[in-house]
Amino acid sequence: MSAAPRKDPAAVEFEVREKIHLEILKRTGAYHANDHMLLPSGQHTSEYIEKTLVTTEPSFTEGLGGVIAKHFAAWPIDVVLSTGPGALILSHCVARAHPSRPVVVYGMKAGVGRGRRRVTLPIEFQRLIRPTSRVLIVEDLVSSGTTVNLLIELVEQLGAQVVGVGCLWRRTSVDVNGKPVFSLVSRDFPTYSPADCPLCRRGVPLNEEFARRSGQRRSSSVQEPTG
Numbered sequence: 001m002s003a004a005p006r007k008d009p010a011a012v013e014f015e016v017r018e019k020i021h022l023e024i025l026k027r028t029g030a031y032h033a034n035d036h037m038l039l040p041s042g043q044h045t046s047e048y049i050e051k052t053l054v055t056t057e058p059s060f061t062e063g064l065g066g067v068i069a070k071h072f073a074a075w076p077i078d079v080v081l082s083t084g085p086g087a088l089i090l091s092h093c094v095a096r097a098h099p100s101r102p103v104v105v106y107g108m109k110a111g112v113g114r115g116r117r118r119v120t121l122p123i124e125f126q127r128l129i130r131p132t133s134r135v136l137i138v139e140d141l142v143s144s145g146t147t148v149n150l151l152i153e154l155v156e157q158l159g160a161q162v163v164g165v166g167c168l169w170r171r172t173s174v175d176v177n178g179k180p181v182f183s184l185v186s187r188d189f190p191t192y193s194p195a196d197c198p199l200c201r202r203g204v205p206l207n208e209e210f211a212r213r214s215g216q217r218r219s220s221s222v223q224e225p226t227g
């Protein structure tokens, strides 16, 4: 009897690691799977990730940041660059665990109309990214790749070099200007219009809680009294 075909051990290890990382993200409450959810957009999906919850568990963030740092350990890195609060928390963890002891800086993200974004490096940070600097870009989730591509452009405009991009989650199809990308999870999740949804067709009950919650949810805020 011939032996069953074996999978490439590196591919198996990658799959196992990815499952572990997904499980960690599930524990933070950020990753929802095996469901039939209505999204606020009206589309249906079986998986979803809530970006803001990804970095809420310090020990998980440190562990995941350590895995990214280990991947880039062989490259000397002077600066870790990110933008956005979640990515910045992860950046700190990556930088702390990297043998080069890089500094951490961040760009400020803003909308410039018609859904376009701009990233600005605060003036105080500009002396930290020099023409000789080797920069690692860190993101939490890379879904469209727009932010990462803007960060790459920013670094190259300053004459510095992007060593690579490290992130927790990357949509498989995203291209980041040909730079080496390391993601703990590489995964797309399809969304369907209700008319084409295979889960609807199979009669799986639709979970509307998520869309309802985000429709009703209001941020808590406080402000200084006037006068």
Ligand SMILES: [Zn+2]
Residues within 6 Å of the ligand: 036, 044, 045, 194, 197, 198, 199, 200, 201, 206
């Ligand atoms: Zn459906």
